[in-house]
Amino acid sequence: xxxxxxxxxxxxxxxxxxxxxxxxxxxxxxxxxxxxxxxxxxxxxxxxxxxxxxxxxxxxxxxxxxxxxxxxxxxxxxxxxxxxxxxx
Numbered sequence: 001x002x003x004x005x006x007x008x009x010x011x012x013x014x015x016x017x018x019x020x021x022x023x024x025x026x027x028x029x030x031x032x033x034x035x036x037x038x039x040x041x042x043x044x045x046x047x048x049x050x051x052x053x054x055x056x057x058x059x060x061x062x063x064x065x066x067x068x069x070x071x072x073x074x075x076x077x078x079x080x081x082x083x084x085x086x087x088x
Contacts, residue, residue: 010084013075016055020048033070048074056083 008030009017017032018025021039034040040048049065052058052074058081060068067073078084 008087009071010075010078010087012055013071013078013084016051017048017071017074020044020051028071030072030075031070052078056081058083 009028014025014028017023017028021037021044023037023039029036034045045065045068049060049068053060056078058078060077064077064081067077075084075087079086
């Protein structure tokens with residue numbers, strides 16, 4: 001049983017993460033992180049931050065960049081910044 005279905009992730013975030021890390025969108029989970037995505041290294045992390053800023057119009061400061069530890073933290077951050085709606 002999948003305890004972390006892809007539907008827990010905003011579709012726009014899922015597509016962006018998949019594109020940045022070159023993985024299938026259905027493989028993106030809320031718990032996806034550098035530990036589970038081999039391509040998520042320090043350079044790809046910066047690429048993710050730049051893609052988030054471009055796609056969602058959000059400006060991330062150093063503290064916020066450090067908050068990004070997994071896809072769930074990306075989603076929480078974007079909700080807090082008002083860039084995406086909280087899921088029901």
